[in-house]
Amino acid sequence: MxxxxxxxxxxxxxxxxxxxxxxxxxxxxxxxxxxxxxxxxxxxxxxxxxxxxxxxxxxxxxxxxxxxxxxxxxxxxxxxxxxxxxxxxxxxxxxxxxxxxxDMEPFFEHYRSVKPFFINNDPPPQKERLQSPEERARFDDTTKCILCAACTTSCPSFWLDGQYVGPAAIVNAHRFIFDSRDQGAEERLKILADQFGVFRCHTIFNCTLACPREIQITKAIGEVRKAIATGRLD
Amino acid sequence: MKPRKVPTPGWNFEYLMWLFTRISGAAMLLLALIGFVGALIMGARYHMDLGTLMRWTFFPNPNHVLNSDIPDIAPWANAYWQIMQLLLVFFGATHGFNGLRLVLEEYIHSWGWQLALRLVLMILWLITLGAGFFLVLTS
CATH class of the missing domain: 3.10.20.30 (Beta-grasp domain)
Structure with missing residues (x-):
């Protein structure tokens, strides 16, 4: 054809x-x-x-x-x-x-702002830091992100104001916030509760439709909001 | 899985307004439903046209049913319906002005302009509330 x-x-x-x-x-x-x-x-x-x-x-x-x-x-x-x-x-x-x-730099700047790395100040154990299958499953969906920026660049809130961290950064924060081995949740929730954080999301669902990895992004944003409100990470 | 909890970042303006928007949206629907049921009890099925019914539903003020065929409006001009109107004015105006703030702040990125617009919106919000409350309490 x-x-x-x-x-x-x-x-x-x-x-x-x-x-x-x-x-x-x-x-x-x-x-x-x-x-x-x-x-x-x-x-x-x-x-x-x-x-x-x-x-x-x-x-x-x-x-x-x-x-x-x-x-x-x-x-x-x-x-x-x-x-x-x-x-x-x-x-x-x-x-x-x-x-x-x-130019992906503004996208990666937001990504870096949510501290997308493992934070744990306890001395490392002799072997690995253990986690049950259920604890691992809690954040499984958001580990799938490949940082393609399809979600953030489909978001009208991000189009209008590039200061909004955007869905990809929130997804990657979610991946660590809900990781039972991580200790940086408080810091990340504080970052995401500010004027350009999760409350800029108007639940339009463009990000969820755009994600090539079929991550439930809007759901993840909702869970981060809930954690900000309640402090509960389970 | 043992429960994990961290201190919350605490109340901040964005979070409070986000919460308020959800609560006020649901509250306005509930208040409208109460107004609608009130109108049916008043006799809307036989004595009101659709426009009058909607006016009472969303703002249950006795003036809104003056020109309908409701035989006796007097029992409906009481403090209970005034409180309903005050709540509707408060939720509606605050919900609306906060929405307007969010829209403006998505387009206007300078902090100085944002602050100035917030002030203007706050003044307009207070005037709207004042006018609404005056209308409810004096009619």
Whole structure:
């Protein structure tokens, strides 16, 4: 089948403003959108710029807007889109560096702000710090985050005010707040209770729809809110 | 699994307003339901049109049913319905102005402007409450 790709193009060195270019490529219904981008770059226009790495939905490098939805280009098959016209744009809410590449620094700044690392000031035990399967299951969902930014850049609250920490940072805070071995919950809850924390979330659910790992993000944000209100982490 | 608990970050403005928005939203629905049931007891099925019924439901003021066919309004002009109106004015105005604050603060990022707008909104909120309370208590 022939697929028409309409791709957002912007080269800050030569373009005054962004524009769209259209490419026609031969594709199988089982091709991934990333395959089509590679085809365009390899066969038609080598200047097309996009991020990719593992190409198997694990590294989170190729999150982009595909027909209006934030998706990983390596996880979306042509047949799943139900059309032979595909529009591909960079993620919203982050500055575009070139074509489909956005500056991820503001996103990672928010990620770092919630202390996304294990905090435990007790002396390390001889072997591992033990945890029951139930305690591990408590935060299992939020361990799946691959930091692709599909959730944060689908959030209208983040589009409007980049100071909002965004869903990805909250998901990664949740992963440690509810970890029975961690001792940094109080600190993280304090950070997330401020003006640009969890109360900026208006429960729109865009993040949950956008997540390529199917993390229940809005639920995780709700659980962090509950922890802020009650102090209970079970 | 043994329960884990940490000290809460304590009450802060954002948390309080978030909580208030949920509570006031639910409270307004409940108050409207009480107003609606009150109107049915008053005889809305035979003596009121839909507009009058809605006006009483969302703001149970006897003036709102003056032009309907309710035979005797006097028993409905009492302190109980005044309290219902005061609660509706308070919850409605506070819920609405806080919503407006959130919308404005999402668009306006300078702290100085945010503070100025908060002050303006607070003054408008107080004027709205004052006017609403005056209307309820004098009509």
């Amino acid at each position: 022939q697929v028409t790709l309409k791709i957002f193009r912007y080269n800050p060195e030569t373009d005054k403003k962004p524009h769209y270019e259209t490419y026609k490529v031969e594709a199988e219904p089982t091709d991934r959108v990333l395959d089509l981008l590679e085809k365009v770059k390899g066969e038609q226009d080598g200047t097309l710029t996009f991020r990719r790495s593992c190409a198997h939905g694990v590294c989170g490098s190729d999150a982009m807007r595909i027909n209006g939805m934030n998706r990983l280009a390596c996880k979306v098959l042509v047949k799943d889109l139900g059309t032979d016209h595909i529009t591909i744009e960079p993620l919203l809410g982050l500055p575009t560096v070139k074509d489909l590449v956005v």
